[in-house]
Amino acid sequence: MKSFSRKLGLVEKFMTLGNEVGGGLIVNIVYIEGFLTPDTIKKALTLVQKRHPILQVYIVEHEDGFYFESEGITEIPVQVIYKEDDSETIKIAEQELHIKFTHEKSTLCRVTILYSESKSNSCEIIITFHHGIIDGISCMKFIDNLLFYCQKIIDGENIPEVEYLEFLPPAEEMLNFDLLNENKLENYQLQKEEKEAQPQLIIEQTASVNQRFTRMLPRMLSKENTKILIEKCKQENTSVHSAICVAMLFASAQLFSTDDNINFSYAFPVSLRKYCQPKIPNATLGCFISILAFNQLINQDTIFWNLARECKAKTHDALIDGVHINLLKQQGKL
Template structure:
């Protein structure tokens, strides 16, 4: 299927990051139990490349004239790696985080990691260009790959896989008012308003332990899991406190950073939080989960943590802000201005964009059994070396267990510092889920 067209503004922004910020991709990791072979995965990748128009595309042209082009697209590459121990999949993810995609060839690559110390355990790791995918797209894609793997090993004769219709740029799917002159002006006003709020609130951040120019930055990762019991405790406590898991995760990261900034002193700490939203059901027409694309937006919120602010008070404050911005359509305005925001941070790489960033896709609603294959875990993360000094996490919940992938730009935050911060976040979550423990504010 030929699906050539110009890139939309968001897609252009993502390709600009891909070319100028080393990596800006979505990496998805599945732990799979079952006899998964290179041959079977190879066939499944060929099928999904045929099914999804953007995976059968490449990006050509200069930054001011970018186009998707089907002709000349290379097959999705598949690398096979053998690792002895279970934790070593993280080594492969670290490599993928720091390996850019050659978008002139294709927009996805895959790695199959066999764990030699366990019987029939593998990790499937995909790296997808952020201009054609978001986290929900990639999680759904892994489910589709495993379904094809099941059909292949079962000997099911598959007719040629039908290609999905190619989506237009997300800007064309936004509400009609965004396409008017006043809609474009409202986007500019949002850009100016956030700039003013940042100057007025002066949010504190982790800053730079060590500054490096963009070309010398790399992306690091710390992985953690909350067992099903703790995950359920968090969900239950959020309901009782009239807030959401997203807001609680934001509060946990914000409190952790605020405690580090306060260093035990009694002081108020001003912070900012970047949260992400799925737009699929808000578009016109609504987009189903089977389609891939950049179908998400984000918004920045500003908060002050006082010396007596409780954890759940902050979580409710975050929730109220997120509800307010969705009612005022700021998430659509962010899409309109995304290219301008990225140009700004590329031009000023020493600017810290936010105190914390939280992307949470919530409960992953895909099957866990695909014939001979069992999906035991699935998580994701966005590679990032541009946004230095930001404490960021990517969360998903599957089979009752929450998986958290924290990403950061090295050397602005060191690996040791990040490990400590992540451990403190987990401790914070445990603390606030225990009804018998009184949460200690930031002057701990």
């Protein structure tokens, strides 16, 4: 593997600071039909790590900030667990969310393989990443690469020399800031300040970082229900993404027994890949995202599909105006 070093970008640094206080992690659970031995998975992981330079780095803090460095990097660590109960999967994944990556010379990814005595022809893989090296698209590509190499190994095929991808600079150094419309951004900010009241944070009680615990709430739609949801969103002139955002707002509002307006803040990541020069292909792993954030009032008179259409419109306008790009531009000036 090559040796390289570079300073963390804005988003990478933000995720690293989150990791310092017990956050900034992404945990994936992969359910696999068909038996894979730990040896097969480890061999495939070696090939995936060799292909992607972002899997060959650790983080070091110097006087002028955090850096990715690769000299002396270790292989992706793998642990194997034989579980007694299916519910253990979520519990183990939740525990992974609370295990910080250290500043040692170890990769910012770790893997846990779960086997069950009751299901001999399947297994589960929990993959934990430092969010500073990965985004949602990259998670899917990592899993795709891993299973691709596993299949090649199982089939006994000769695997050609692994293509080594380029270690890219931070997203803000590749963004095309010419896409920004400064006049529209000024109007957008003024309208946002006029229309949106700032939500009040409700704190029931305080707890130290070590006492906080994040839960995972897995939900899965059947193929049939997914088709129904897509068709309904088309009929209502909104998007599936907006409908899911509003569903989460409604679910959160039900937690409060009040007839008053509830002012929520919600946010979601936006991929920056197509806004870079050159565009970053999905095959490249990394954290290439920005954030769009909105405030929203909810009350008993709020109509679900009306709000879903409003959510879609606000998201569309923000993307057209380049709010997500401007966020990194402004942060870079601080």
